[in-house]
Amino acid sequence: MTKVRHIRLRPAATIDVVVIGAGHAGLAVSHLLSEQAIEHVVLERGEVANTWRHERWDSLKLLTPNWQTQLPGYHYAGNDPDGFMGMSDVVQFIQNYAAFTRAPVRTNTRVTSVRRNQTGYSVATTRETWQAKCVVIASGACNIAQVPAIASNVPDNVSQLTPHQYHSPAQIQGGGVLVVGASASGMQLADELLKAGHAVTIAVGEHVRMPRSYRGKDIMFWMDRCGVLGERYDEVEDISRGRRLPSAQLVGSHGKRLLDLNSLTDQGARITGRLVGFNNGIAQFSGSLRNVCALADLKMTRLLKTIDEQITGVRDIPPPERFEDTRVEESPTLSVNLKNDAINTIIWATGFRPDYSWLDVPVLDRKGQLRHDGGVVESPGLYVLGLPLMRRRKSSFIFGIEDDARDISGHLTRYLKSNIRSDAHELYQHHSC
Secondary structure, three states: OOOOOOOOOOOOOEEEEEEEOOOHHHHHHHHHHHHOOOOEEEEOOOOOOHHHHHOOOOOOEOOOOHHHOEEOOEEOOOOOOOOOOEHHHHHHHHHHHHHHOOOOEEOOOOEEEEEEOOOOEEEEEOOOEEEEEEEEEOOOOOOEEOOOHHHHHOOOOOEEEOOOOOOOHHHOOOOEEEEEOOOHHHHHHHHHHHHOOOOEEEEOOOOEEOOOEEOOEEHHHHHHHOOOOOOEHHHOOOHHHHHHOOOEEOOOOOOOOOOOHHHHHHOOOEEEOOEEEEEOOEEEEOOOHHHHHHHHHHHHHHHHHHHHHHOOOOOOOOOOOOOOOOOOOOOOOOEEEOOOOOEEEEEEOOOEEOOOOOEOOOOEOOOOOEOEEOOEEOOOOEEEOOOOOOOEOOOOOOOOHHHHHHHHHHHHHHHHHHHHHHHHHHHHHHHHO
């Protein structure tokens, strides 16, 4: 494996910028800061690309095709542009990028506290404490799996896993599996478990349905070309809701396979409404299944019509396609007896949240989320990268981080320069006296 080349830093633990996290977001902003000759360090709790190494299941692939995988100054150069990277490939790509950019990474350095001080921020770690004028939080949006409170009512004999804990069907005991959640994670895990021979029930809440391929091109090609992925956060009518939307029902596969609820029911999956609770071993579901599926179908149709309108007149493109509506039973299941149905495992594919337990700056809202304006946090000199819809709809994808990182590094550079001018002015005033 390619070794990361570390830049030698000056001995003093005082620096312009501390970047927290050596994933794709942290390394991207590090490269842009290096281009501006801004001295910085990248602190990583584990290894480069640590989350990709240790917090993903074995078969997971990127939702974006290889040709779209790029970071500032670096892009995929393999011989399978239409394929999809698996986790080992993603780790290698990010590891190679760290070496290519000569990123000043300090691995196995966990941040334990970030506090505001008179000159900027004090960043305490398991190795040393840094004094920095600015801090960029690039530690990820998926540090902690969100498990609802109703999980405490699950019978003791039923195993519970999150996508962080799940690795492969081999670890699942015999019997059925209840997958809670129908975003990309839940759908992919349900698909894998069905293929492994498990009976699978999927509890479906709000979801984003999307075809893998449309009119001869990957759906990501059209969404990028039509400006959907480039839509800015300040153009979105309800930004809070936009940032909470689940990931699209997609799977990275060479055959451009469609992954939706219809394809899973064709394999034998049972779909129910949103899981609302447990009562004496009986899982209870809402009656909203038909409505949430109809809404997802409607939004997908609107997206495809937008694409059609944008590419009118383009030659050699197949005609518009339409997809079957989601098939829902007349009377969807409202309750399931876990014991009678031999459901021995529940997988909570119910989303993730960042971990800011180390952040001792009052910038979190009542839900524990950062208060920020497009990555500029409500504390001077503090920034964040890599959150969903942070500055654009593509913010959560690897290829989408470049534009965000350029914006943030630009704002940060201007902030540092304004502080230098301010310090110089104060020094002049002092000597004038």
